[in-house]
Amino acid sequence: MNTVKSVPAAGKKQKAKDRKKKSRHVYNAVGVLTFLVMIFPVYWLVVSSLRPNREIRSYDQTLWPSSITFDNFSRAVSYENFGTAIKSSLIVSLTAVVGAMVMATVAAYAIGRFRFYGRRVFMVVLILVQLLPPTAMLIPIYLQLNDFGALNEYWGVIVIYLVSTLPFATWMIRGFVINIPKELEESAMVDGCTQMGAFWRIIFPLLAPGLAAASIYSLINAWNEYLLAYIVLQDNDKFTLNVWLTNFTTSRGVDYGALMAASTMIAIPVVIFFMFIQKKMATGLTSGAVKG
Numbered sequence: 001m002n003t004v005k006s007v008p009a010a011g012k013k014q015k016a017k018d019r020k021k022k023s024r025h026v027y028n029a030v031g032v033l034t035f036l037v038m039i040f041p042v043y044w045l046v047v048s049s050l051r052p053n054r055e056i057r058s059y060d061q062t063l064w065p066s067s068i069t070f071d072n073f074s075r076a077v078s079y080e081n082f083g084t085a086i087k088s089s090l091i092v093s094l095t096a097v098v099g100a101m102v103m104a105t106v107a108a109y110a111i112g113r114f115r116f117y118g119r120r121v122f123m124v125v126l127i128l129v130q131l132l133p134p135t136a137m138l139i140p141i142y143l144q145l146n147d148f149g150a151l152n153e154y155w156g157v158i159v160i161y162l163v164s165t166l167p168f169a170t171w172m173i174r175g176f177v178i179n180i181p182k183e184l185e186e187s188a189m190v191d192g193c194t195q196m197g198a199f200w201r202i203i204f205p206l207l208a209p210g211l212a213a214a215s216i217y218s219l220i221n222a223w224n225e226y227l228l229a230y231i232v233l234q235d236n237d238k239f240t241l242n243v244w245l246t247n248f249t250t251s252r253g254v255d256y257g258a259l260m261a262a263s264t265m266i267a268i269p270v271v272i273f274f275m276f277i278q279k280k281m282a283t284g285l286t287s288g289a290v291k292g
Contacts, residue, residue: 045267049073049260056256072257076265079258084237085244091154092229092240093222096161100218101211103162104169108210109199111170112177113185123171130167134160135227142231152234160232161222169214176210177203216274223270241266 048056049072051065076082111119134141141160142151150156180203188198226242233239245266248259 042267045260046264049257049264051257053255053257056260072261073265075255075258076262079247079262081236081239081244081247082262085239085241088154088233088238089223089240089242092157092161093219095154096158096165096222097215097218099158099162100165100169101215104166104173104214105204105207105211107166107170108173108177109203112174113182123174126167126171130171134164138228138231141228145232151232152238153232154238156232157229157240160228161218161225165214165218165221169218172214172217173207173210176207180206216270219273220270223266 047063047065050068050070052067052069052071055065055067110116111123145151145156145160148156150159184202184206185195185198188202189195193201224242225240229240230243230246233243241262245259245262248255248262
């Protein structure tokens with residue numbers, strides 16, 4: 001009797017395994033299709049940067065260039081103000097990221113560790129502020145920067161980028177702070193550390209995944225932003241890389257090859273930075289998912 005009963009049970013288990021296998025294949029196919037759709041614009045950007053201009057302007061396009069040339073990169077690098085554009089982007093982006101990380105870490109630690117009046121309201125305000133894109137407040141921002149004399153100054157753009165990324169970075173790092181046991185700080189303070197000493201020696205090193213996730217978000221936001229930098233910075237020798245790209249569009253037409261090559265080179269620093277911190281970033285993105 002046991003043998004007879006075990007046959008249908010084994011059949012059900014096999015059917016369940018087959019269904020799981022089929023569903024896994026479907027999910028894999030959807031994942032691959034999604035990846036191809038997302039990666040295709042990047043692929044086309046890189047391939048177009050390697051095509052001759054005559055092939056880029058041709059109506060007969062192929063997935064792979066018939067001939068590869070690096071002349072587009074040569075023209076992009078030799079274009080006027082390329083070096084100053086790199087300097088401007090580095091100054092603005094790195095300063096904004098470092099400033100945002102310092103302020104966000106301090107704010108996140110205060111929100112995550114201390115109980116004070118208006119704490120919950122402050123956290124709600126952080127989310128509401130993040131919902132407002134800076135471009136929606138472009139006119140008030142422009143008028144304020146003009147009053148402070150920040151137009152055509154690096155620090156004007158830095159302040160905008162820092163403020164625009166600060167709410168999200170604070171919220172993300174705060175989710176990581178609350179998952180660090182308070183007993184670690186208390187033990188350090190029993191051993192003679194001050195509150196600030198316990199923070200720098202114990203808590204801050206443990207915040208590395210959260211800082212990595214927040215910093216890559218801040219860097220992408222600052223490195224890729226175009227409109228605000230175009231409005232605030234008015235001299236060619238202060239243009240960031242994204243604003244500098246407009247130089248390839250002239251009254252005589254668009255130099256698509258050099259434009260694609262320059263865009264490819266602009267994307268490389270963020271990709272390299274992401275490759276270095278991707279493991280810590282993955283940990284940071286899920287660090288605040290349990291407690292909150």
